[in-house]
Amino acid sequence: MLSALLVMSEVAIVLGAVLGFAAIKFRAEGNPLVDKIDAILPQTQCGQCSYPGCKPYATAIAAGEADINRCPPGGEEGIQKLADLLGVDFKPFGDDTAAPKPKSVAYIDESTCIGCTLCIQACPVDAIAGAAKQMHTIITAECTGCELCVAPCPVDCISMVVIEEKITSWKWKYPAYALTPTH
């Protein structure tokens, strides 16, 4: 009887030690769910979700404080992916969120630009090159189309240009729509 108790408690102590060690050794840094949600978000950092960036929004979703339908750049596909990840139902965009727009990039009218650097400070991904009293320009390849630079511009020289479809970015269409007559 006593030996059985001893054996059992020994096993419990050993396993407890192993678990305790594993909890320290293999501790997950940060919240893995936040990273998974962040990986689905489009990283425009536009703040249209009312959070100051994609990561804060992801954190809020993970904490259950925010809905999954607040990201217009992610589109309905983004909502669907979030719904799949979190095991919740798909939720269409609400009335208070902006409608998804075609992907665009900012364009600075360089003849109007006064070189105030306000847009440079507003850009969340440092995609604007320029210096004080020097002309600024958008690094198009890095622009996420967040529109955050448009409002601060004191001379309204920034406009959003929709990205045109080029031969290199063209995609095959879903067959149902490809049946348009050619003549």
Added chain:
Amino acid sequence: MRALHHFHGGIHPPSNKTQSTLLGIASAPLPSRLIVPFHQHAGETAKPLVHAGDKVLKGQLIGMPDGFISSAVHAPTSGTVSAIGMHPVAHPSGLPNLCATLIPDGREQWEQHKAADYRTLNASELQQQLRMKGVVGLGGAAFPTDIKLRIGKQKINTLILNAAECEPYITCDDMLMRERASEIIKGAEMLRYMVDAAEVLIGIEDNKPEAIAAIQQAVKDSRMPFEVVAIPTIYPGGGAKQLIRVLTGLEVPSGTLPLDIGVQCFNVATAYSVYRALAHGEPLLSRIVTVTGNVRKARNYEALIGTPIDELVALSETLPDSNGYIMGGPMMGLPLPEVRVPVVKATNCVIVASEKLFPAPPPAMPCIRCTRCVEVCPAELQPQDLYWFARSREFGKAQAYSLFDCIECGACSYVCPSHIPLVQYFRFAKSEIHAREKEKQAADSARERHEFHMYRIEREKREKAEKLAAKERASQAAKSGGTEPQSAQQHVPSDIETRREHIREIAQSHVEHTKE
């Protein structure tokens, strides 16, 4: 006699090849203008080197290869460049692309070019030569040949010359072999030399007896140890992986290249242009194009790159009931958005279509899962499942079912009793997946940049605070009358930081000024 192997599936569509082999290759007359796209090959667009109004010579470099996978573009004849701009090209999108328009002067004045003895050049010099001569694969994909010759440390056992030409209607390789066999063999020897292959196999489908005889004769005359192999006519026996399977019995594993199993495959016409490029120093300026279908005189033409397709087709006299043009074969070719598009390096065939030759397919019916597509798929895929996933946009699952092993040969669509345009679904899924991967990369880079942006702002804030603290300390030290030397710590705000601060102050005052 070599023991041949089989690949899975395949179909036997009517070959329709005899119409265009009755007449020999004709040299197409100089067209009224040439439209030369700067993107004729797989990879990056070549960079234009000429401007509107420039006079160019035949063979002059007008587009510089730009990027690792890229190829040069040359003026196909002498004349004046009338425009550099967007022009309709043969692309399924119908979108225009950057082209040079050249008005020929009729003199065909060559730029100086000289032959090179390929045996005196090393591997990288030879690759550079071919790249600058614009030599690309002429089988249809137009992949730059120099890239395929970059074999690194890989040992090549078998070099295969692909002369299967399995697609119906197309006969450009057939006629090239009949008429220019010895040049092809010389080109093959150059390719063999460049990859140092142990054996060379020339695979020709057995529906081309004249070409087989011509190549055999040329091999015999050249005394090269090349083997000409007649392979059974099954579509798509000319697919690289299928041909390798038939000739060697080896299977190229999913996600790898033939190179990885010691085999490299080149089209016969590519071997011919390698010969022209090295032995004569001639860039790739023309190619053989089959003009067939609903025309009076179907035949092959040697046409300059850039020849407008309407001018080329007019030589064969289009019949009145024609209703469109197909570039390439009926299985994998693409309907041309319009006829002003130019011949490019990938243009092996132009088929004039008519309602009688290519009746519109009946409307697609639901998939009944009969698995006839599985029986014919040469890549051993499950097209009916892939169709399901593509249709419901479950791209992850489509990828898991090896969507990217699909060679888009169209055998599945051909046998589908429900007339489902399966290949279109697969192309749609593939391009969606590619687009998503690009988006993902862009998002990852944006995340990284944003994180650095936040870090930078944090750092600047900290540095500013440190600077203020240092100032304060200095002033206190001055007040207390001490003359202690400034510590190294006070120099922390580096020169560049103070300058940046200064700039920001100016900017701020400027903004306030403009706001007033």
